[in-house]
Amino acid sequence: MTAGSAATAGSPASTVPALAGAGLCRRFRGLTAVDDVSLRVAPGARFGIIGPNGAGKTTLFNLLSGEIRPTAGRVELFGRDITGLPPHRRAALGLGRTFQITRVFTDLTVLENLTLAMHGLSRSKLSLLRPWRSYRGMTAEAAELAGQFGLARRLTAVAAELSHGEVRELEVLLALALKPRVLLLDEPAAGLSPAERVEVQALLRSLPAELTLVMIEHDIDVLRGVVDSAAVLHLGALVAQGAMADIQSDDRVRDIYLGRAVRPPGTAGEAGSGP
């Protein structure tokens, strides 16, 4: 297990990583939310990111997906420098993401949500004269995608009417609709019931092997079933990285993160991870 700010997941560092960050920094006024983070995620890797609340995990994702610009550092996708690209260009290059605070289209139906995602990387998104419902291939694929979770019977429901669990599932499906090569998941199981967590885990495990997965998760149990290696973020910096088993047994990691679970309630909050 390696410590320090550089992390490599999966196969040897010589292959071109699917996703890489080099010296990433992001400051908000006085606060350094992400502090000199470098990481390389190999193609097909299943990579977890853990860390306490406010560690900078979501901010790191926002740097990778382009929602915010880094103060310093570079982002590479399959060896290509994407630091200056806006989110929609990164999506077109195969980078998908979900949001911790759910961002589905609340006043659209489930079918409309997924169809919108389907058109995302197609020229048809600018088509004006043909009804979206007449793109049978797209809507059929959208409906099939909904079937991967229990959303097949909820196609005509407006997203605002869905249960919390269903919304989280829709959130993941929206990202999957683009068939990304690299998928960033920000706490996909947050706030879900144990049964729903199992469902999410099963879906994540069933994803194609060539897909590169980077997943933020508070719940080590959810992570254990899905990822093979993980990195620990603390106060914006990467403090440990390695196989899941090593991460769990690392003393420093216990201190800054996992240890909190055995402290008496009230000393450190595990709450606040949900939307």
Added chain:
Amino acid sequence: MLAALQLSRRFTGPVAGVAIAVILVILLQANGFTSTLIVDMLVYAIVAMSLDFLGGYTGLISLGQAGFLGVGAYGVAIAEAHFYPPWAAVGVGLGAVLVLGLVLGVVAVRVKGISFVIITLAMGQVLWGLAFQWVGLSEGDNGIPVSILPSIGPYDLNNALTLRMTVLVVFAVVALLLITFTRSPFGLSLRGIRSNETRLAALGYRTGLHRYLAWVIAVFFTGVAGVLYVFVNGLISPTTMDFSANGFFVLMVVLGGLGSIWGPALGAVVIVLFQQELSIYLDRWQTLMGLTLIAVVLFSPGGLWGALRAAGRRRDALIARLQETS
């Protein structure tokens, strides 16, 4: 009972559409107060529907739309004043509003929410100010008359009936185009922008481009209404594009129901009725209009169209219940 309800579900829309079209064609045959009123409604309805395309679908409420109505109208009037032939003047009016829409769109899509409202308000006020003060071009307060309308062969807009029918046809074409747009993948993307733009960008959409196109479409169709306006009224003056005109257009959209296209057209009908019909009999027509608006907003947030849709949903629910029991 059940059969009647099911018939109503299938045919209410088409039957109402055809009936309204037939009634309009009949009413528009005769010269007079009624047909003048209807033509005004149709012209304003085009503006209201354009505004809705931008506001109700994309979530961008423009308080400067009357300015673009004015640009279309002034374009025609100024070109005719400079001895352009009528059809060329139409080209100038539409070209001016299109170019202006393309240029101002670059600014307009940089902002959202209340900033967009303020920016469009400012644009509208600048355009109004130009019409008012650039006397050399716009004749200032007096406005510019347009007396010769385009004609080609037997089709002559100087004929009042032909002009009225043309307004009806243009209204129908714009309405159907806007409805078609809203049902397309592009229309879906506009609703996605209103709902959650960050998410849409993460799905590969260049959302700024989509907002830009929606803006250009809305501005252009408003300019089309401006061309019709100056033909119908024979005059364009700054009052047509003043602040209260902008307010009335937003009222039409809210009263009719955001995000329904037909609703704002209905809103235009009601507001024009208040302005032109009720104001003859009632000094306090504005008070009554205000109260009506408050009532609609309170009891039907979806506007008049929302109330109609709600009635339709109640009927559908009743059908479902009856089907279960039978």
